[in-house]
Structures are given as structure tokens and as C-alpha cells.
Amino acid sequence: MARPKTKAELQAELPKAYERLQQAISNLSEEQRVEEIVFSEAFLLKHKEAHWTRDKNLRDILIHLYEWQLLLLHCLENLEADRFLPEPYNWRTYGQMNDAFVTKHQHTTLSEASELLEASHRRIEDQLQRMSEEELFEKGRFRWAGHSHAASYFTANTISHYEWARKKITYYRKHPHSGI
Structure with a gap:
């Protein structure tokens, strides 16, 4: 789907x-929901993004979305926030933040x-319900959104x-134990 262009x-x-x-x-088996996600070396040679090795199970994926x-x-509840990413992270170091999320939730259950x-x-x-069309789509309206608009952050942190x-879950379901 194309990026939403209106609140509706x-x-x-x-x-x-x-x-x-x-x-x-729901398409995952009970075992796949709790077991370690492993991708083959051949797959990882083609897919170099950090998340393919960072997320070790379904819980890690869900926690990533949640965090x-x-x-x-935080930004929507503090519209005057200066930045989207918390200190000390920035858009060059957010991978470290993603790693910190995994570490933080090692004792969080899948449930x-x-x-x-x-x-x-x-x-x-x-x-989303509370925001106006202008609040969502006016570029530069909120400092934390930089030169972008709030709707792009909604899309990036939910739909996308x-x-x-x-896609990651579906690939794993179709290729379980691909690293074994």
C-alpha cells in the first residue's frame, strides 16, 4: 500500500x-513462537541488516515494535519534545538503541x-483519533519530527x-531452522 496521505x-x-x-x-506453530530464530549463513550473506541476527525470537520482534x-x-504526549530518539542516540546510532531494547527485555515473556x-x-x-489533519500532515509542526510530519512517524512506527x-515472521515460518 502507498503511504497514507490523509488521516482517514x-x-x-x-x-x-x-x-x-x-x-x-497465528500462522506460527507453538514451537516457532518460542524457539530461537536462526537464519542460514547463505541467507545472512544476502541480508546484512542487523535485525536478521539481532532478533533471536518472536518476543524480540514484538518488543522491538513496542519500544x-x-x-x-512519548513525542505525541509531549508535543514540545525536541527530538524523537532519546539521548544519547541519534539516527546514526539507533542500532545500539535497538540492541538495548533486546537486552532490556530478556526477562519479558512472549505473552x-x-x-x-x-x-x-x-x-x-x-x-491518532485525537489529532487533526493539520497536526498529522503539516511538515515541521513538531520539533521532534524535524522537517517531516507526524503522520510519517505514525506510518513508520506502525504500518511499515x-x-x-x-515479512520476517513469514520468512521464518516458511524456512524454520534454516541455519541448522
Whole structure:
């Protein structure tokens, strides 16, 4: 789908993207939901993005989505925030932040991760409902969004992120134990 260009499009696509993610999760076997995700060396030679080795299980993927949504929620609840990423991170070092999310949640269960993501998703939907078209699409309106607009952050931290997770989960479901 093309990036939403109106509040109505954003509101329509957000629950659909979340449902597609939930469907991908439901397609995993119970074992796949809890086991370590391993990709083959051949696959990793072609796919060099850090997330292919960072996320060791479904919980790590869900926590990644949740933590990025918390960043968005912080900015939406503090519209005068100066920046989207917390100190000491920036757009060159956010990979370290992603690693810190995994470390922070090593004792979070899959069930807890699912509940956290569900709650943050609902809060995002509530925030979206409260915002006007202008607040969403006026570039430069909020310092934390830089030269972009809030809607691009909504899309990136929900719809696009859900699609990223869905593709990763689907690939793993179709190629379990590809590293063994």
C-alpha cells in the first residue's frame, strides 16, 4: 500500500496492518513462537541488516515494535519534545538503541510482549483519533519530527513496522531452522 496521505487513510490502514501482523503470528506453530530464530549463513550473506541476527525470537520482534511505539507515544504526549530518539542516540546510532531494547527485555515473556504491543497499538490508535489533519500532515509542526510530519512517524512506527515484522515472521515460518 502507498503511504497514507490523509488521516482517514491512516486510520483505515493501521488496523489492517496490525491484523496482518497478528495473522502472521497465528500462522506460527507453538514451537516457532518460542524457539530461537536462526537464519542460514547463505541467507545472512544476502541480508546484512542487523535485525536478521539481532532478533533471536518472536518476543524480540514484538518488543522491538513496542519500544519504537513508546518513542512515538512519548513525542505525541509531549508535543514540545525536541527530538524523537532519546539521548544519547541519534539516527546514526539507533542500532545500539535497538540492541538495548533486546537486552532490556530478556526477562519479558512472549505473552507479556504481546500484551505490551497490544496496549501500545491501542494507545497509538487513540492518539491518532485525537489529532487533526493539520497536526498529522503539516511538515515541521513538531520539533521532534524535524522537517517531516507526524503522520510519517505514525506510518513508520506502525504500518511499515508491522509489515517489516510480518515479512520476517513469514520468512521464518516458511524456512524454520534454516541455519541448522
